[in-house]
Amino acid sequence: MGLFTKFYSGLKKTQSKLSTEIRRIVTRSPKLTEDDIEELEAALLTSDMGLAVTQRIIAVVRETYESGGTQERSLLDIAQAEVVSCLGDSTGHLAKCDGPTVVSLVGVNGTGKTTTAAKLAHRVKAEGYRPMLAACDTFRAAAIEQLNLWGTRLDIPVVSSNYGADPASIAHDAANSALGKDIDYLFVDTAGRLHTKHNLMRELEKLHRVIGDKIDGAPHETLLVIDASTGMNALNQAQEFNKSVPLTGLVITKLDGTSKGGMAVAIQHELDLPIKFIGLGEQPDDLHPFSTTEYARALFFEE
Secondary structure (H helix, E strand, C coil): CCHHHHHHHHCHHHHHHHHHHHHHHHHCCCCCCHHHHHHHHHHHHHCCCCHHHHHHHHHHHHHHHHCCHHHCCCHHHHHHHHHHHHHCCCECCCCCCCCCEEEEEECCCCCCHHHHHHHHHHHHHHCCCCEEEEEECCCCHHHHHHHHHHHHHHCCCEECCCCCCCHHHHHHHHHHHHHHCCCCEEEEEECCCCCCCHHHHHHHHHHHHHHHHHCCCCCCEEEEEEEHHHCCHHHHHHHHHHHHCCCCEEEEECHHHCCCCCHHHHHHHHHCCCEEEEECCCCHHHEEECEHHHHHHHHCCCC
């Protein structure tokens, strides 16, 4: 299955709702009325495309249709081109440095950080690197067991401790182990925390300091894992996390289960943070490097 096919299949709920609504608006009349424009705006906002991106698309639609360019460019083509423009050249890749490259997965509860850590480790292993996982979520007992199960399933070493242990201590041990075993990538699964809980954010900062004391420049990637179904509510999460632990990118999960797939465009546009990977399923291979062109094409695909 090609990348576009995977994107299209995963974004089917968003694409179906959005494209159907746009085609309904366009086919009613050869000319777009103000009512049509309002309906188009509502359709884009409902997909959580965000106000800024929606306004950009609407502005180009107005200009194109007023100049009589409707024969050359369909409304779906216009929307797709503007999404590509907003996203820029975002492509999914992880940094790689000399020695262990540390990737910290952060976010609120329930976004899929543990699964994402395992899938990323699986991905780099398939590329020939040596990964390790660190179970630094010691608040959710199941998280430790879950990550260890993933490690067993994927044949990837996991550094873990007991429920309630100090996450920074586990991070310290994992960093030591990664250095001693010539590991290429260390993926750190952190506890889910509300961005409004300042004591938990300070704890995350401490964990990062401890890793940085052991491995120069670590964490080299801090990826915010966002559940697509939360839509634009994820923007506040991203803004607050970015204040405490500077983010290097986003991982958007559960895009296959929501009609709010436009939120990826809105958040990347608002924060100017690259979308590195998107989750389109439950299997280890269902985490895909983000591709701007394939994402936009899948979002507005005309069957």
